[in-house]
Amino acid sequence: MNVEARNFRTDRHPAETYEEILERDTRPIPEHLREGPVPDIGTEPVDVARYIDPAFARLEEKYLWPRIWQMACREEEIPNVGDTYVYEIAGRSLLVVRQKDGSIRAFHNSCLHRGRKLATLGGCKNEFRCPYHGIAWNTDGSFKDNPIAWDFPQWQGKDVSLPEVKVGTWGGFVFVNLDKDAPPLEQVLGPLPEHFAGYGYEDRYIHFHVQKTVACNWKAAAEGFMESHHAITTHPQLLPYLADVNSQYDILTDYVTRQFSAQMVPSPYNDREITENEVVQAVLGVGSRSVVGGAGKDAMNVPDGETARTFMAEFTRRSLGADDGHDYSAASDAEMVDALLYNVFPHMSFWAGFMPSLVYRWRPNGHDHATSIMDIYMLKRVPKGQPRPRPAPVFEIGLDESMVEYGPKAGLSPGLAAVFEQDMSNLPHVQTGMEASEIGVCHLGRYSELRIRKMHQMLDQTIAEGKARDAAQAG
Ligand code: FES
Numbered sequence: 001m002n003v004e005a006r007n008f009r010t011d012r013h014p015a016e017t018y019e020e021i022l023e024r025d026t027r028p029i030p031e032h033l034r035e036g037p038v039p040d041i042g043t044e045p046v047d048v049a050r051y052i053d054p055a056f057a058r059l060e061e062k063y064l065w066p067r068i069w070q071m072a073c074r075e076e077e078i079p080n081v082g083d084t085y086v087y088e089i090a091g092r093s094l095l096v097v098r099q100k101d102g103s104i105r106a107f108h109n110s111c112l113h114r115g116r117k118l119a120t121l122g123g124c125k126n127e128f129r130c131p132y133h134g135i136a137w138n139t140d141g142s143f144k145d146n147p148i149a150w151d152f153p154q155w156q157g158k159d160v161s162l163p164e165v166k167v168g169t170w171g172g173f174v175f176v177n178l179d180k181d182a183p184p185l186e187q188v189l190g191p192l193p194e195h196f197a198g199y200g201y202e203d204r205y206i207h208f209h210v211q212k213t214v215a216c217n218w219k220a221a222a223e224g225f226m227e228s229h230h231a232i233t234t235h236p237q238l239l240p241y242l243a244d245v246n247s248q249y250d251i252l253t254d255y256v257t258r259q260f261s262a263q264m265v266p267s268p269y270n271d272r273e274i275t276e277n278e279v280v281q282a283v284l285g286v287g288s289r290s291v292v293g294g295a296g297k298d299a300m301n302v303p304d305g306e307t308a309r310t311f312m313a314e315f316t317r318r319s320l321g322a323d324d325g326h327d328y329s330a331a332s333d334a335e336m337v338d339a340l341l342y343n344v345f346p347h348m349s350f351w352a353g354f355m356p357s358l359v360y361r362w363r364p365n366g367h368d369h370a371t372s373i374m375d376i377y378m379l380k381r382v383p384k385g386q387p388r389p390r391p392a393p394v395f396e397i398g399l400d401e402s403m404v405e406y407g408p409k410a411g412l413s414p415g416l417a418a419v420f421e422q423d424m425s426n427l428p429h430v431q432t433g434m435e436a437s438e439i440g441v442c443h444l445g446r447y448s449e450l451r452i453r454k455m456h457q458m459l460d461q462t463i464a465e466g467k468a469r470d471a472a473q474a475g
Pocket residue numbers: 111112113114115116130131132133134135
């Protein structure tokens with residue numbers, strides 16, 4: 001792989017760049033938002049077998065999911081001793097448990113007797129007693145008792161603790177890794193914690209959490225949220241205020257990529273000039289994250305000489321501050337209104353900035369390569385001086401259930417639910433269209449789909465490393 005950084009400016013759309021838009025903002029550009037590395041990673045097509053062949057899903061089950069750091073839950077979901085979250089992915093199941101000393105440990109959720117899951121639901125536990133024959137483990141994974149101990153001479157004097165997995169935390173999230181030799185979480189997150197340091201992720205709570213089952217491979221679902229150039233066709237209502245083609249895509253490390261899209265700036269694809277007031281009205285119509293606390297539409301006229309972007313940034317500073325009691329007066333315009341998405345390989349996305357943050361996670365749906373589960377969280381700052389609100393429970397939206405109908409019941413604004421519905425409406429047809437492909441490959445844009453290509457290259461690398469490790473152990 002040629003990872004030599006090069007300047008792609010001449011290879012991009014001629015519209016101004018994200019950084020050039022920020023030059024006009026009212027506050028200095030935060031250094032971490034400036035353009036990052038854009039390595040040349042090629043233009044090779046991607047084989048559709050990666051999405052439609054169950055054999056590829058088996059490779060991922062063997063070499064990907066057991067080897068990567070993955071967000072299991074939020075710390076706020078297991079605040080008390082014994083609180084347990086059952087996290088599952090691709091046939092694996094883990095018990096993530098708060099310990100007496102406040103730490104968090106995680107164990108494989110499979111009875112050492114005949115394999116029954118020890119728990120299928122989370123909650124506060126004082127033991128993990130298997131519902132099948134009653135053998136029990138303590139919440140620290142140590143063996144507790146066995147009603148049929150007389151018949152288990154093979155366990156006498158042996159360590160029959162539950163096998164444990166690695167746990168790490170960042171920003172109020174609990175991460176797990178099934179690989180005992182995995183690099184530390186900090187190494188994988190790389191610059192992300194530093195870039196997010198001002199946004200108070202650990203001081204946020206789950207405002208909503210949707211689990212949407214989607215009729216496509218998990219990668220196809222993830223890729224629907226890794227570039228902005230589908231907006232022109234899939235989300236035309238965003239064009240008055242989304243600078244889609246101006247988006248910045250960076251590969252910060254092997255694991256961390258990101259995309260920044262300016263908002264409150266019209267897309268260059270609009271077929272006529274959009275006035276500053278039209279930008280604001282379009283935002284209000286869609287109900288973007290930046291309209292917190294609300295205001296009458298009539299009160300939202302951009303004063304002469306001001307731009308919609310600076311107007312909305314200031315409006316958001318004040319309305320968000322009124323809502324949560326924090327002071328946003330020093331926050332840059334970009335951090336108040338833009339779409340700033342960081343992805344961590346292979347399947348997590350965290351929105352940066354001061355606004356209520358979206359967080360995504362994509363997982364295979366059990367062993368099925370052709371369906372997946374997309375978790376959509378919205379995290380809000382705990383209001384200053386207030387007790388932490390209870391995290392919203394998971395709201396499941398099924399395969400054939402619409403985001404427009406059920407999203408608002410989960411807490412999404414109707415406008416946001418409509419945007420997700422537009423995204424979801426493509427995905428089953430991506431899967432079946434790939435199956436119908438005569439050429440058997442997908443072609444990715446060189447710049448705007450850089451992050452998708454990087455994900456595939458890392459996936460290949462991870463699988464190759466796993467195979468090499470197996471070969472070394474066998475040899
Ligand atoms: S399978 Fe768990 S006690 Fe028998």
